[in-house]
Amino acid sequence: MTTRLHALLVGIDAYPAPVPALSGCVNDVMAFAGVLRERVGAEALELVVLTDAAATREAVTAALTDHLGRAGADDVALFYWSGHGSQQDTPPELWTLEPDHRDETLVCVDSRSPGSWDLADKELATLLAGVSASGCHTVVVLDCCHSGDGTRDADDTVRLAPPDPRRRPASSFVGTAPGTASRAVSRWTPTGRHVLLAACRSSETAKEVTVGGRRRGALSAALEAALTDAGGHPSYRDVLRMVTADVAARVAEQHPQVETTDATELDRPFLGGALPTTPRPLTLSHLPDGWCIDSGAVHGVPAPVGDETTELAVYPLTGETSGSPLATAAVTQVLPDRSLVRLTPELDESFVYRAVVTSIPLRPLLVGVVGEDASAAALREAASEADEGLVGLVEEGGAHDADLVVEATADGFVITRPGVTRPLVPVVGGPAREERTIRALEQVARWLRLSALTNPGTHLPADAVHVEVEAGAAPVGAGGTLTLTYAGSDAPRFTVHLANTTATPLWAALLDLTETYGILTDAFPAGSIALGPGESTAVDLVGQVDDTLWAAGTVSVRDQLMVVTSTLEFDPRSLEQDELDVGAPPAPRRPDGPTRGAVAADGAGAGGGGTAARTSLDRVLGGVTTRRLGPTPNRAAVADWRTDSVFVVTSRPR
Known part of the structure; x- marks a missing residue:
């Protein structure tokens, strides 16, 4: 069954007073809609976009229920908000759900009009719980402030509206009618299969910046770049890493966050795999433990072999990978999900770069020698003339760790795999048997190295x-x-x-x-x-x-x-x-x-x-x-x- 993406994108710039107007939110959702149309395609995309005057509280809540509610168990539901966030006092009836008695809210275009209210975290969580009840993968992206102590920045517009001073009755909350308040869900995070990507920490503000001559939310611009440049199926961890590096390069004191109640969700593909596979560039960035590439042992990056290691050429993330690189990198340590590298020369740590593999270490074929002592000793002596990059003899007694085993017999040398008695090649006997055995091992090593050769950092698709x-x-x-x-x-x-x-x-x-x-x-x-x-x-x-x-x-x-x-x-x-x-x-x-x-x-x-x-x-x-x-x-x-x-x-x- 084909996975369908049901997406609701809301962007509001034209807020009526007293809510400050913004200038990059409509740009955000229109750009993201373009990414979805290009990457997902019309046949698999169910898209609703609400901007400015159309983004009323009633329209947003109805679309959450009616549009995202159509997502089935094999589908993905996405709610994307670009606009103001704020806070409001929690009604006393709901204090048991909110220890600080303050709700985080999304400010719809008519939220501060008589008879209307902000969309509170509890309401959004309840609405999205209904969406995810079908078993669909639910994703929430909030490019707004959701803190109560943010202040305006002199250079950047922040997406934080002043709190609503009105006392709000509990009966006005979606899903919290009289007698049902105990079922309301607190905070932004919805229940079910879900992931939340937030623009900043709860104590920070989400800022607007200028990108390509247009006002944008720092998170939205970074997310668009990440999905445009990333290939394959980037996980939520991958996306967070890329957007964090991008946002940090543009503004201060804003750290995007990914939240979920199930940590295994972080390793799922972004949007549950709804984005078709495209080539994934190998990227290099600076993390707390130093410069590293975003591929490790699980991606096939080999560990250094002696003084040989994986070498890479480094280029701008969105530029060509031909011509002279900005720098070169050499892998110093391979971790499960990434590899630490040594960079020459140093680059600006606030940017993410593209890396291209230029050299791969190929370990020698490890050979154990067992059997008749004199013949084994003669073979070890002959091995001193072998290409040490192709064949390496393990210490006596270490045959169980070898790739191949050579048994010295009275008739010659028998080459086998550990635990397998059938010879891998015919018995090598006669004159100069030691030299011919070493040559045979070198030939087998070349064959085996080529047969397993892969590029862990390729940008070419599998069907190129x-x-x-x-x-x-x-x-x-x-x-x-x-x-x-x-x-x-x-x-x-x-x-x-x-x-x-x-x-x-x-x-x-x-x-x-x-x-x-x-x-x-x-x-x-x-x-x-x-x-x-x-x-x-x-x-x-x-x-x-x-x-x-x-x-x-x-x-x-x-x-x-x-x-x-x-x-x-x-x-x-x-x-x-x-x-x-x-x-x-x-x-x-x-x-x-x-x-x-x-x-x-x-x-x-x-x-x-x-x-x-x-x-x-x-x-x-x-x-x-x-x-x-x-x-x-x-x-x-x-x-x-x-x-x-x-x-x-x-x-x-x-």
């Missing part, structure tokens, strides 16, 4: 380059598996389709990671192919079970087809490696490329590439094969990139 693999039946997309079977001795053919779904040019590469640790990059002559907006391409491939493997008893192989997408041209051909052959040292790359696994149907091959890193992605790909890359090139262009994979299982019956 749409990938489908088909063989005449239903196509399979990213993350899926296509199963193929030989027809007699004829290998099955299939096609990979790639299509740029974005409005910007992209480059894509198709890599084949074979089950026997080969990496083929010859799908396109230059390694990657340019795809303009809406452009597509197709690659015809053949699923193969090699004759030698088949004769030895292997009847099924699994290929990982990895699509690497980038905003800049890149060359993945330096990744190419032959199938793993433990019988001899790896042979040099052949001009026509390897022939096992899923290969180009026309037999074409590109051979190896291997030029100097021109972009940050080239450097990341280079880091898959070795850590011996030297310092980061100063002129390397910063690319945004992502990886997606489809799996192909080819069966060749006996």
